[in-house]
Amino acid sequence: xxxxxxxxxxxxxxxxxxxxxxxxxxxxxxxxxxxxxxxxxxxxxxxxxxxxxxxxxxxxxxxxxxxxxxxxxxxxxxxxxxxxxxxxxxxxxxxxxxxxxxxxxxxxxxxxxxxxxxxxxxxxxxxxxxxxxxxxxxxxxxxxxxxxxxxxxxxxxxxxxxxxxxxxxxxxxxxxxxxxxxxxxxxxxxxxxxxxxxxxxxxxxxxxxxxxxxxxxxxxxxxxxxxxxxxxxxxxxxxxxxxxxxxxxxxxxxxxxxxxxxxxxxxxxxxxxxxxxxxxxxxxxxxxxxxxxxxxxxxxxxxxxxxxxxxxxxxxxxxxxxxxxxxxxxx
Amino acid sequence: xxxxxxxxxxxxxxxxxxxxxxxxxxxxxxxxxxxxxxxxxxxxxxxxxxxxxxxxxxxxxxxxxxxxxxxxxxxxxxxxxxxxxxxxxxxxxxxxxxxxxxxxxxxxxxxxxxxxxxxxxxxxxxxxxxxxx
Numbered sequence: 001x002x003x004x005x006x007x008x009x010x011x012x013x014x015x016x017x018x019x020x021x022x023x024x025x026x027x028x029x030x031x032x033x034x035x036x037x038x039x040x041x042x043x044x045x046x047x048x049x050x051x052x053x054x055x056x057x058x059x060x061x062x063x064x065x066x067x068x069x070x071x072x073x074x075x076x077x078x079x080x081x082x083x084x085x086x087x088x089x090x091x092x093x094x095x096x097x098x099x100x101x102x103x104x105x106x107x108x109x110x111x112x113x114x115x116x117x118x119x120x121x122x123x124x125x126x127x128x129x130x131x132x133x134x135x136x137x138x139x140x141x142x143x144x145x146x147x148x149x150x151x152x153x154x155x156x157x158x159x160x161x162x163x164x165x166x167x168x169x170x171x172x173x174x175x176x177x178x179x180x181x182x183x184x185x186x187x188x189x190x191x192x193x194x195x196x197x198x199x200x201x202x203x204x205x206x207x208x209x210x211x212x213x214x215x216x217x218x219x220x221x222x223x224x225x226x227x228x229x230x231x232x233x234x235x236x237x238x239x240x241x242x243x244x245x246x247x248x249x250x251x252x253x254x255x256x257x258x259x260x261x262x263x264x265x266x267x268x269x270x271x272x273x274x275x276x277x278x279x280x281x282x283x284x285x286x287x288x289x290x291x292x293x294x295x296x297x298x299x300x301x302x303x304x305x306x307x308x309x310x311x312x313x314x315x316x317x318x319x320x321x322x323x324x325x326x327x328x329x330x331x
Numbered sequence: 332x333x334x335x336x337x338x339x340x341x342x343x344x345x346x347x348x349x350x351x352x353x354x355x356x357x358x359x360x361x362x363x364x365x366x367x368x369x370x371x372x373x374x375x376x377x378x379x380x381x382x383x384x385x386x387x388x389x390x391x392x393x394x395x396x397x398x399x400x401x402x403x404x405x406x407x408x409x410x411x412x413x414x415x416x417x418x419x420x421x422x423x424x425x426x427x428x429x430x431x432x433x434x435x436x437x438x439x440x441x442x443x444x445x446x447x448x449x450x451x452x453x454x455x456x457x458x459x460x461x462x463x464x
Contacts, residue, residue: 024403026415027379027424031395034380034421060396068400 004049005032008056015066024069032059076139079149084139088132089171093236095131097175099124101182105192174235181229188222197275198286205275206286213266217259224255243319246312253305253312260302269294365393367443369401370436373411376427378418402426410435 009032013025035055040047047055059065067073076084103120141147186192196208214221231248263269272287368391372382379399386393405411410432413424428436 020403024399026422027399030421030423031379031399065396068396069403 002036002049002052004052004056005029005036008032008062011062012066015063016069020069028065032056035059074143076136076143080139080143080147083149083152084135087139088135090237091131091135092128093171093175094233095128096124097178097236098182099127100175101179104179104183105186169235171236174232178229178232178236181225181232185222185225185229188225198272200282200286203276204279204282206272206283207275208290209271209273211266211269211271213263213269216266217262220255220259224252224259227252243316246316250309250312253309256305257302260298260305264295264298267291267294364443365391365397366401366405367436367439369393369398369405370410370428370432370439373426373428374433374436376425378423378425380423382426405432 009025009029012028013021016024032055036047036052039051039055043051100121103117103124106120107114107117183192187194198206198208200206227248231245231252234245268287268291270290272283272290274283368386368389369382372385372389377385379395379402382402383393383395383398402411402413406413406426410429411426412429413426415422415424417423418425
């Protein structure tokens with residue numbers, strides 16, 4: 001046996017399971033020796049190192065040859081693969097939404113928001129990658145242990161959502177809105193605070209603060225925001241439309257309209273107080289502007305919610321023409 | 332094969348399918364049948380080289396890189412038995428069908444014949460279309 005052949009077999013042996021390595025290598029040694037001898041018979045002389053190397057190269061790289069004896073050519077097999085991507089989508093989507101939400105909050109509350117954002121992005125991407133790695137590791141373990149997947153057979157076609165009623169939300173849409181939900185919730189419970197100083201002419205400034213009118217709607221707004229966040233989390237897990245979603249959305253929009261009505265009747269909603277060197281005339285102008293902005297915002301929000309209620313009512317009306325099973329209503 | 336090519340060509344807006352796709356389909360088609368060919372050939376004892384040669388003579392070419400791991404897998408599954416023995420002044424590993432392997436071969440052969448008959452019937456029925464394309 002030539003030195004080259006011995007080195008080749010040693011390279012294969014290193015990559016084989018210890019229990020069977022010697023046996024496999026002995027057989028490969030016989031096969032390859034026979035091939036070299038056949039080549040020598042063709043040439044009518046001893047094979048050169050280059051000619052032996054050509055035989056070995058044609059047989060395959062030691063990594064490839066050894067891998068054929070591993071008994072498995074995939075890390076996650078076809079039985080688990082569709083579920084792997086399904087779970088990855090949810091897990092990584094939530095990880096991105098939460099970690100980028102935290103980054104956004106820290107950046108907004110920081111004195112150097114851009115620096116904080118850039119530093120935070122690294123950590124957020126790391127969280128997403130770690131999540132991907134953990135889910136991958138769990139599925140590899142499931143594949144290796146042949147985890148029972150019978151639970152996946154427990155589904156009912158009648159419980160499938162009516163995707164034709166509304167396009168399912170994309171992961172990006174859901175994650176993006178979830179970031180804003182988390183930022184708003186943390187702002188509302190005063191975990192984070194945003195700068196409220198409004199620069200004015202000639203270096204003067206004014207502070208904008210919520211008026212006491214907001215205290216009356218503190219808990220309703222908090223509950224509504226928490227509900228909207230829960231719905232957006234549910235969108236990531238189950239992005240398609242359902243009747244329950246529609247009813248919840250209508251309820252949420254009606255609650256939003258009620259809150260707007262209370263706020264509209266309790267003006268002023270924003271109190272403008274001078275911070276430094278503000279001219280009384282200029283202050284008056286700022287207060288009028290802020291009042292206008294508040295009123296227009298209330299009007300626009302009310303209009304959007306009224307339209308949204310109309311859209312959801314229309315979806316429910318369209319689907320009511322086709323009778324649904326109880327399980328569809330439960331989705 | 333010509334029928335598959337033609338149908339795919341027509342459905343693919345005039346774009347002929349690539350040779351890599353045909354090769355992948357061909358490999359997929361052959362994968363299961365190779366095991367049947369190996370088991371069938373090992374009714375009588377053989378070592379790797381003679382097994383490969385006999386398969387080749389019968390028109391079933393198999394890469395050695397795939398053959399030896401397959402033999403080991405079939406032995407692990409209890410379908411083959413093997414022993415080292417000297418032949419032509421060299422130690423060789425001889426394989427043959429085990430009792431379980433022979434039973435499995437009978438079942439697989441019956442399944443193969445059933446499928447072959449069904450496919451033959453389908454392909455015979457579809458052959459007039461081939462001429463019409």
